Amino acid sequence: MTERQFNTAGPSIPGDHYLLDPLARVDLAEIESLIEAKRYFVLHAPRQTGKTTALLVLMEHLNRQGRYRCAYANIEGAQAARGDVQAGISAACHAIARSIEDATGERALYDWYRREGEAIDARDRLTALLRHWSQMAPQRPAVLLLDEVDALIGDTLISLLRQIRAGYAQRPAAFPQTVVLCGVRDVRDYRIHSGDGEIITGGSAFNIKAASIRLGNFSEEETRALWLQHTEATGQRFEEAIWAELWEDTRGQPWLVNALGHECTWQDRELRKNRALPVTLERYKAARERLIQSRATHLDQLTDKLREPRVHAVISRILAGENPHDTLPTEDVEYVADLGLIETRPQLRIANRIYREVIPRELTWTRQITITHEQAWYVRPSDRRLDMDKLLAAFQQFFRENADAWIERFQYKEAGPQLLLQAFLQRIVNGGGRISREYGLGRRRTDLFLEWPLDEAQGFLGPVQRIVLELKILHRSLEATIEEGLTQTAAYADQCGAQEAHLIVFDRRPGRSWEEKIFHRTETIGGRTIGVWGM
Template sequence: MRFFNTEGPNRQENHYTLPPLSRWDLGEILALIDQKKYFLLHAPRQTGKTTCLLALAEHLNREGRCRAVYANLEVAQAYRAQLDKGMTAVVEQVSRGARDQLGDAGAADLGREIILSSSGGTAVGEFLARWSAQSLQPLVLLLDEVDALIGDTLLSLLRQLRAGYPQRPTAFPQTIILCGVRDLRDYRIHASSEREAITGGSAFNIKAKSLRLGDFSAAETRTLLLEHTRETGQVFTPEALAAQVWELTRGQPWLVNALAYRACFELHEGRDRRQPITLALIDQAKEAMIVERVTHLDQLAHKLQEPRVRRVIEPILAGTALGEVPTDDRDYLVDLGLLRRDGAGGLVVANPIYREVLPRMLASGPQDSLPQISPTWLNADGSLNPQSLLTAFLAFWRRHGQPLLGSVAYHEIAPHLVLMAFLHRVVNGGGTLEREYAIGMGRMDLCLRYGAVTLGLELKVWRDREADPLVDGLEQLDGYLAGLGLDTGWLVIFDRRSNQPPIAERTACQTATSPQGRAIAVIRA
């Protein structure tokens, strides 16, 4: 039985899959190859790049106009500044690929000879030149995970490819396709000793084009899910099929497959093929993935520690403008798949799952640092008491807010993350905490759902040289609560101005009436 795949390249006989070459403009790629171009293919991790590259190599070899070899260069990453070993690893991967994919034992023998006789700085160029000269047909080389190489190994590889470029196709590959997460313009190449930055373009200015593999469209997402229905007879409800998977993932291939696999193959109700896959099952699968920090989402969390990622993500979470964030940093997050440019050209988090994961991951540090808190916010029957929750939060913030703020790496949104850590302790598997935020929104909105209780919160920050955000906050909270169908809510104003009294002294709560007549608990923290 086939299944939704989340590990490694897709195989038609084992996995539900879309036709790999339909995800790129195959005509454009074949035209570039016919024109003997060198070019790039890039996309975020776990979007199907390797599956598409392997399918392209198979297509080219089946056509018979050239000989195509796929090679993954990630193994060379371990050698970092050890140039000889790094280039040896590249030669080994390409020559073995020729042997295994084309049956070219001569290429493997040549690779061993080059490794024994050549210096590391020229090994790749020498191998490709001699291999191309011996080949009866033009060679096309598909190099995957190129941006896994760093320092002198990446610089040397690019320069050797550039040096051999004029000899194509008789004494160098007709086409070389470099594939990775980032566009070549964003490769950060440094000399291993002086740490002198060298731009990718200076080392590889023969690039003809840079193509990007996109996420699944809504139609492609639906087509993939229906593979399961055709295979097993198990249907998706119209809501789950038409909207929920696509809306949660925005077509990110790994997320689509992971959600569907968990709903159809791991959750007990989903394994019963007589039962449909419902919207509730998809939501349950989503929540389980986030809580368990599955590999893909854990890698995402790791990226949040990079300074250039923080420079963009922190103002987005805070709802402030990006300011002077460099273009390269913004493009880097788009290349990583963390952000996307919406129809109006603005940057937004790529999909609702990532939008949920980013603050939750950042709040995990404060959450782990929380002291033991008695759940005084619960009634005797286990239901949530909003007034008791408010009392408990004020006591918690006065006592623990100040020290917990220091446990957060993202200082601009430290109060938001500590509050979210507290609320995660409140829901603790019995409810959910939803978030809304965006560039320039000036706030973060939270929706806590626990049993029959829904609580809407708006978080604002009062900074130096700014007016009290109370008036704007009440007006904005009106709109948020109206969307939730609520008559009451919390407005939390974090006072981050200089020279303020300690948190324990300035934390207070009062009731205010919003412009639309709602009773709002205004918490000044």
């Protein structure tokens, strides 16, 4: 029998993949109540969170009950038509008719569509198709699960929403009892540019929405339960210390949970070949780093979202340590949360530790590969330790020579100094060390935790140099900023078990010379010596 795997692409299949019950991840009673009440509603979730899997299982569940004829249709193919209503609605209708045939066996609908439906004006064709389907067997009302709706563009999307709205009053005898719109975004967040330049919101084009249901992440218990299915199937154990790391790294984001599981149990060839070997914490951390460096499709899509103005406005302030609620509409924060990029409880922050790693790496990728400084310059031959004084002094000079030009080219200028230092450090530690990042929202600070193995052969299983760097933008007096920063740096170093700690203060005030901004001194707090660097 083929061994099941963690799934990282497409819907999960019970016989092939480790899988949590999809219907347990949604409020099935609420969904059934909405269908019973003939409501139209939205089910949305970030990409690769199990949305399609849940929809397909929901379709099977409803059809098994025998009360409804339910079909799932993915209409993403209509995206290629962009604002061409004729081509876009034609593609959507074809996909829907085919999907209904596949789900319910109703071949007559597709035959009707090819014979008569295709001749109907595109502006009324979808309404006519759904009307005909509903009237074929009115004793069993139709339910349509329409996926990837928000992939459509411009007038095609407007026409689709309005045609569904046009038939709403005829449900269930002459139109589906329920239509569920599925996508990454809630319909309220659709910003549709029509052919004449008008911007139409999804809420105005589809004002018949009764509810909006969001498919959330796994809970901490569900995350662990999914991984333990691998142990049950193969006998391979996970070291207990992994669970806390797995939760902080993913916060239950389904694709990340599965992708890390796949890296640990399949991409690690030694563990794949010998299931008697346990998955240790260090093997897990190595798998996490491979995943981050892979720039997988899911992580690429995340990076693409960072270019959206509404996303940029929120994330840039988090990276800079500012509070987005001070200047941004609540709906923008809610939108970025719906995309799965941030959490709003217990505080506003980037959603999980892997995203906190990926976002600055991706934002500084081109800077990393064009920085000429090499790792060897800062590694002491005698003990293979990073010479942090030498490294940070070199960065001071680099920052003086490049900051103004390079920060101006950053898309995220608000966090430019912090991102530039992270790019510099990432260039140095790539292929050897690790950097973990924390963003102190509202405290105008970024905490970096650098781990550097001192024995290449043993890697992180041997002795490790641990260094904390706290980055602050100067907003008040220099001495007040340093005083606050020293306390924060010492506390973070104690939390991480770091042997070395440095506080970096970026002075971006206009009119200050580089001679005034650049300095280096040491301070002692609570018996700990901390390097203080001005930039």
